[in-house]
Amino acid sequence: MPEYNTKEVEEKWKSFWEKEKIYKFDLKSKKPIYSIDTPPPTVSGKMHIGHAFQYSQMDFIARYKRMKGFNLFYPFGTDDNGLPTERLVEKSRGIKAKDFDRREFIKICLDYLKKELPIFIQTWKDIGISCDYSLYYSTIDNHSRKISQWSFLDLHKKGRLERRDAPSMWCSECQTGIAQVEVQDKEIDSTFNNIVFKVDGKDLEIATTRPELLPSCVAVFYNPKDKKYKAFKGKKAKVPLFNFEVPIMEDERVDVSKGTGIVMCCTFGDQTDMEWQKAYRLPIKEAITKDGKMTSLAGKFQDQKIKEARKNILEELKKQELLTKQTAIKHFVNVHERCGTEIEFLKTRQWFVKYLDLKKDMLRWGKNLRWFPEHMKYRYDNWVKGLQWDWLISNQRYYGVPFPVWYCEKCDSVYLANEKDLPVDPLKDKPPVEKCKCGGKLIGEKDILNTWFTSSMTPTIALKLVYDKIEDKLPMNLRPQAHDIITFWLFNTVLKQNLHYNKNPFSDVIISGFVTLEGEKMSKSKGNIIEPVEVIEKFGADALRFWAASSKLGEDINYQEKIALTGKKFVTKLWNAANFVFMNLEGYKGEKPKKLEKIDDLFLNELNKVVTAATYRFEAYEYSRARFDTEDFFWKEFCDNYLEIVKKRIYNEKGDKKISAQYTLYQSLLTILKLIAPIMPYVAEEIYQKYFRKSEKEKSIHLSNWPKEDKKRSEAWTKDRSLFEFYSILDQVRQEKTKKQKSMRAEVILTMGEKDKRKLDGMLEDLIAVTNAKEIKIGKFNVEVL
Numbered sequence: 001m002p003e004y005n006t007k008e009v010e011e012k013w014k015s016f017w018e019k020e021k022i023y024k025f026d027l028k029s030k031k032p033i034y035s036i037d038t039p040p041p042t043v044s045g046k047m048h049i050g051h052a053f054q055y056s057q058m059d060f061i062a063r064y065k066r067m068k069g070f071n072l073f074y075p076f077g078t079d080d081n082g083l084p085t086e087r088l089v090e091k092s093r094g095i096k097a098k099d100f101d102r103r104e105f106i107k108i109c110l111d112y113l114k115k116e117l118p119i120f121i122q123t124w125k126d127i128g129i130s131c132d133y134s135l136y137y138s139t140i141d142n143h144s145r146k147i148s149q150w151s152f153l154d155l156h157k158k159g160r161l162e163r164r165d166a167p168s169m170w171c172s173e174c175q176t177g178i179a180q181v182e183v184q185d186k187e188i189d190s191t192f193n194n195i196v197f198k199v200d201g202k203d204l205e206i207a208t209t210r211p212e213l214l215p216s217c218v219a220v221f222y223n224p225k226d227k228k229y230k231a232f233k234g235k236k237a238k239v240p241l242f243n244f245e246v247p248i249m250e251d252e253r254v255d256v257s258k259g260t261g262i263v264m265c266c267t268f269g270d271q272t273d274m275e276w277q278k279a280y281r282l283p284i285k286e287a288i289t290k291d292g293k294m295t296s297l298a299g300k301f302q303d304q305k306i307k308e309a310r311k312n313i314l315e316e317l318k319k320q321e322l323l324t325k326q327t328a329i330k331h332f333v334n335v336h337e338r339c340g341t342e343i344e345f346l347k348t349r350q351w352f353v354k355y356l357d358l359k360k361d362m363l364r365w366g367k368n369l370r371w372f373p374e375h376m377k378y379r380y381d382n383w384v385k386g387l388q389w390d391w392l393i394s395n396q397r398y399y400g401v402p403f404p405v406w407y408c409e410k411c412d413s414v415y416l417a418n419e420k421d422l423p424v425d426p427l428k429d430k431p432p433v434e435k436c437k438c439g440g441k442l443i444g445e446k447d448i449l450n451t452w453f454t455s456s457m458t459p460t461i462a463l464k465l466v467y468d469k470i471e472d473k474l475p476m477n478l479r480p481q482a483h484d485i486i487t488f489w490l491f492n493t494v495l496k497q498n499l500h501y502n503k504n505p506f507s508d509v510i511i512s513g514f515v516t517l518e519g520e521k522m523s524k525s526k527g528n529i530i531e532p533v534e535v536i537e538k539f540g541a542d543a544l545r546f547w548a549a550s551s552k553l554g555e556d557i558n559y560q561e562k563i564a565l566t567g568k569k570f571v572t573k574l575w576n577a578a579n580f581v582f583m584n585l586e587g588y589k590g591e592k593p594k595k596l597e598k599i600d601d602l603f604l605n606e607l608n609k610v611v612t613a614a615t616y617r618f619e620a621y622e623y624s625r626a627r628f629d630t631e632d633f634f635w636k637e638f639c640d641n642y643l644e645i646v647k648k649r650i651y652n653e654k655g656d657k658k659i660s661a662q663y664t665l666y667q668s669l670l671t672i673l674k675l676i677a678p679i680m681p682y683v684a685e686e687i688y689q690k691y692f693r694k695s696e697k698e699k700s701i702h703l704s705n706w707p708k709e710d711k712k713r714s715e716a717w718t719k720d721r722s723l724f725e726f727y728s729i730l731d732q733v734r735q736e737k738t739k740k741q742k743s744m745r746a747e748v749i750l751t752m753g754e755k756d757k758r759k760l761d762g763m764l765e766d767l768i769a770v771t772n773a774k775e776i777k778i779g780k781f782n783v784e785v786l
Contacts, residue, residue, distance in 0.1 A: 043120055053515050057549070063681065077462065078120065128681045148457055166352075168346065207260045233249075288346065292344070404423075457493075596663070600664040726763055730767070
């Protein structure tokens with residue numbers, strides 16, 4: 001019996017699928033279309049185990065739908081514009097973007113992608129992701145840039161865009177404005193510092209975690225319900241070290257239980273500071289530069305990094321006896337999700353999508369989606385309800401999709417590109433007019449569009465690969481993605497498609513979880529990384545996918561090697577079972593017997609039940625249950641029971657009795673292969689091609705029809721359960737032989753009641769054969785091992 005060679009099998013069928021275009025979308029086909037808005041993985045290094053986990057799960061559904069007779073629109077894209085790719089190139093080349101001319105750095109990025117992308121994409125092919133790779137897009141290619149820039153023009157036309165000078169979130173490490181969606185909460189160790197302000201020569205203690213913002217203090221606030229500070233109303237407080245005065249004011253937003261119950265307002269420490277500044281028309285004083293250093297307002301602390309200045313200012317306050325108390329605390333701060341740097345609030349000129357007036361619409365759009373699992377909708381809803389900022393879409397970086405915008409040097413008027421000229425680069429392309437109406441020269445926008453502004457257009461980007469008009473192609477059928485980017489990719493895509501087309505981008509949403517190792521989220525910095533390539537090398541791609549199918553949608557899963565090992569054992573058993581079956585199908589021509597033996601008929605009823613269950617599970621995106629049901633049936637019913645039951649009939653019988661067993665073996669093995677094909681495509685293809693291809697019409701099992709439920713067999717299964725009586729007796733015989741330490745070939749004498757014996761009418765010959773029964777007596781049930 002030939003051994004199963006994982007590497008050879010995978011290489012063979014990868015090449016076959018690509019050469020024969022097995023997964024190609026057919027624009028001329030009359031089959032119903034099933035469309036998937038595939039998440040474009042970020043090109044920020046190698047595929048990680050989370051990618052393998054999530055993409056395998058979406059591919060289970062894609063392969064199932066293809067076998068159900070759909071024409072799959074299943075493109076593949078890569079998200080390779082913006083900050084992630086820029087940082088990857090900086091790290092891999094040991095360079096900094098700011099040290100280069102913008103055009104030169106962009107060329108470096110594009111050259112890097114040209115070399116790395118084929119390697120990156122190949123790993124998706126290696127794990128058997130059945131996308132149509134000829135329908136490929138990159139979020140930085142001309143096609144995507146054109147659509148992203150069109151989105152900008154369309155939203156501008158609809159009055160949804162605004163360019164304004166305003167406080168906005170800023171990352172001093174990446175040196176760019178960032179949107180609310182790019183912010184994460186991170187718990188850090190910090191210190192509440194009680195600092196002495198002077199009011200008419202008296203001490204007023206104010207607690208703060210950020211003493212470095214003292215130079216930008218513009219007011220002091222207390223809650224009007226807090227009587228202990230009423231005496232300070234209308235007075236001024238002198239800011240320590242920097243010796244300027246600020247007004248003391250009342251506001252109900254002050255938390256009386258926090259710190260000393262009185263706070264300083266700095267421009268800008270947080271969201272509340274910004275609200276106060278706007279409400280009371282306070283001055284704006286900037287203490288921090290765009291690269292995270294102190295400004296000239298900080299006096300002798302100028303040019304110091306934020307944390308350095310914090311330390312030195314606290315030391316100076318101690319010296320001057322102006323620091324009365326320090327309390328160690330843990331609290332949450334906002335950090336940039338790309339680099340983990342604590343964000344600052346700086347006044348900068350940025351482009352925003354105005355959408356805070358659409359919260360009710362956003363909630364309605366989310367409600368109209370079908371969520372799997374359903375509870376994930378709450379993350380979307382909570383995000384919408386917690387929105388405080390319009391969407392900042394401009395980044396002060398080098399590499400990405402340019403704004404299709406020029407400005408007048410004199411009057412700052414905005415000039416937009418003509419749609420027919422897209423995509424454009426305003427730093428090198430001519431503006432739409434020679435000069436401004438005021439006579440001023442036009443200069444191109446240097447900022448780039450936030451990467452999510454482009455990624456949120458993936459339904460349009462994908463559909464426009466094959467269709468000129470896409471409104472009637474929306475919504476797409478499915479959006480698969482991980483739960484951590486519900487607020488990023490899903491929310492923004494729902495928003496943009498509704499703003500552009502007044503339609504949701506997709507109907508169904510399936511949400512996958514995280515992969516952990518020993519209960520912790522995997523992280524390169526922690527060194528607890530499992531590479532998919534290593535798993536494939538050791539166990540094979542089917543085993544990796546088998547592991548990915550062990551988790552329900554939305555559930556985080558711990559990587560356990562033993563599950564991948566179980567997957568490998570399953571592949572080996574399936575291969576060995578197929579070889580055994582076809583060794584005994586020699587000479588069988590595919591004919592159906594005039595009459596099926598009873599046990600064969602009942603076994604096919606049981607198999608039909610598994611088909612019904614697996615179909616139901618896949619329709620509900622419950623691939624893990626479909627895999628379990630199929631695997632369980634294969635091991636227990638097919639291998640442990642049925643193969644053993646029909647051995648002697650196949651070896652010794654002739655005519656219809658043998659043909660009945662052969663027909664059942666052929667049909668049941670083919671059905672099992674089809675049921676497991678979406679999960680384990682390589683072994684399913686190998687066995688199909690080796691044994692079934694010559695008699696089945698489809699050139700790949702992945703183009704064959706999904707098994708259909710036979711309603712008559714479903715009814716028959718509910719009426720006749722005698723197969724389980726058979727299995728029960730067989731189990732008891734096996735247990736008795738094991739107990740007596742006898743071979744399974746040992747003879748037995750069976751004793752059973754007349755009624756039980758009648759239940760097994762038509763199956764007694766098979767029972768005698770599989771148990772090696774010398775005799776069946778009537779009486780109280782008993783197994784006598786000889």
